[in-house]
Amino acid sequence: MSSPFPKLGLRAWIVVLLLVILAAAFILSLTLGSVRIPPEQVWRILTGGEPDKASWADVIFKFRLPKAITALLVGAALSAAGLQMQTLFRNPLADPFILGVSSGASLGVALVILGTGAGSASAFIAGLNTFGDLSLALAASLGAGTVLGAVLLVSRRVQNTVTLLILGLMFGYLTNAVVSLLIYFSQPERVQVFSLWASGSFGGVTWNQMRVFAPVAVAGLFIGFVMIKPLNALLLGDDYARSLGLNVRRARFWIILSASILAGVSTAFCGPIWFIGVAVPHVARTLLNTADHRALLPASMLMGASFALVADVIAQSPGSQYVLPLNVVMSLFGVPVILWVILRQRQLRFS
């Protein structure tokens, strides 16, 4: 399929604008937070100087910087994954977790937090500390990976993409049911710990975890980029894509793999983060007025990254010490923005 680039000049300008917005959001995320640090101090710290208070340098480098990078990567990852899922299933409501990947991750974490594990609590706790801060992420990844494996296995045998969608939904329901069962039989205190995980957070990723998190996220994004042409082909339907010479089954496999890695690694390290995966691709589509993934994928990633950074800044409620749950902030502040974008464009089209 050789559709012409949608107005190359406009696209490059948009990319630059998005990069500027992203940079601004990134700097905002470093500057604003629970601890009040004057902006010129932040600049001084970032350029290698000595701040007035030694602890501020630690706050920037050990807390805010990894958090900002995490938000950036997760925002990009989830938007890319959401876009891929929306195209693959030709469903505007599809989100990165539609194949039950997030439910699988929740199940892994629920088993660790809520399940009594292999007997005694001390064994469970000892096991938890063996991998340290990677243990929860490991459990989540195993859970997500299991669901992913099941879905991929099935995807090779299933002709119809809609069947795959339904199967993914079913896997999701099944794992959610098991999680609910675990919650039902658990002590209220443990349920609270689990729901803390489930409310999502970028602040839990340390530099140590970043060594695992960042490469995996980037790998997933890379696969996504490679899949741009197949994604464009799939826009016209499986049969037409096949007639263009696309191996639909193989393309589906890699698209699902990319989206699931991105969704899985985000959930594993930050908990389930709703909203970004569904909303951002639509904003990108509306603002760019295109369906070409060559424009949409990078745009979604950049917009998603900025959105995640801004949401995190709001969640940290700068000035007050308290931290708001991330998912709550996403929906509360994200929904009006998205509505405004989409409805505004609608009016333009009719005029």
Added chain:
Amino acid sequence: MLRKTLILIVLIALLAACAPQTTPEVDFAPTEIPATEAPVAVAPEHNLTDGCVAEGEYDASIDYFPEKATLAQTENFSIEYFNNYKVVTIATPYPGAAESVEYVLVQCGTPAPDGFLDEQIIEVPVQTIVTMSTSYLPFLDELGLLDRLVGLDDATYVSNTTVLKMAEEGKLTMLGYGSGVNVEKALELAPDLIMTYGSGAPDYDAHPVLIEAGLKVALNAEWMDTSPLGRAEWGKFIAAFFNKEADAEALFAEKARKYEELKALAAGVTEKPTVFTGSAYQGTWNVPGGNSFAAAFLKDAGADYLWADDTSTGSLPLAFEAVFEKAKDADYWVNVGFFFTLADVLTADARYADFAAYKNGNVWNNDAKTSPAGGNDYYESAVAHPEIVLADLIKIFHPDLLPDHELVYYRQLK
């Protein structure tokens, strides 16, 4: 006609003759004291801790509870005594409760008062009890009531050796916890009382389903009390159900005396070390508020809790960076959470190494008395012994004040 009237009159006369007669009044000579052999109710000298008032012996003018509890420390519950029943009122039975809850503890063998729901009426002394929190066990133990324990929610985290033995010997029935409590087993067991707590989320609690099944349930809100002595005073709440107020009063008085002594000792220090507690989870650090239970202990032990000025009684969800900024140079780090060694702390998050308390090895955890199954006795027997916890903390912050005390619930992380 006349014959019918006559028969009617005869019948009426017969009926009148058979009508209940009033007891003939026996005229006692004023100077004679009648010696009677019929049982007459005598006011008991002690509460009836075992058994009921015998049939026909009930006298409404007698006070069946000569031994009463007086509450000094806790504000959340009160006991009002009447002749044959006590009304125990919990002002806030669970977080977010709209109204208080009242339990009417009726001396068994005596009639229950009117004006209360059936579920509020509990016959005392209770003969069989199921507990759904390990924190009630130490009180039952010190009151000598463990033989009346017939069930638990779960025996996994119990530290009390007697209870563990009872569970091993199969003497206790496990009912499970939360909304998944096994109601059928509970009905089969038919205990006189099930003591549990409300978490604030009734959907996850056990008591609504148990009450609906017709079982007698008492909510215990000791976990919400923010004062260490207040929490220990809930032993009197438990004792009230067994008429053992006398023992409970004596035990508590001794603990309160020791506690106040220790508190006065610590109050005299000139230098108060700074301290912070807890750890971060997913970037959020839940810090106990200034008026919380944990903060009260730290204050009484002569330490400067960094969030002492805060007025919250619960915990504050703070950003890790905010806690870091404030507590970076603090002297002590206590109640750290699920860590066994200093290395574990670092594995969980490398950023903990930047805290001065960590660098100096002044990291202390309240899990020294943990059972092999993972049950931490700090959440069990320490509830009944705030004076020991206070001694531990004073030993940590001001070792020279208590040179002979050995730590019971606390240990230093190595």
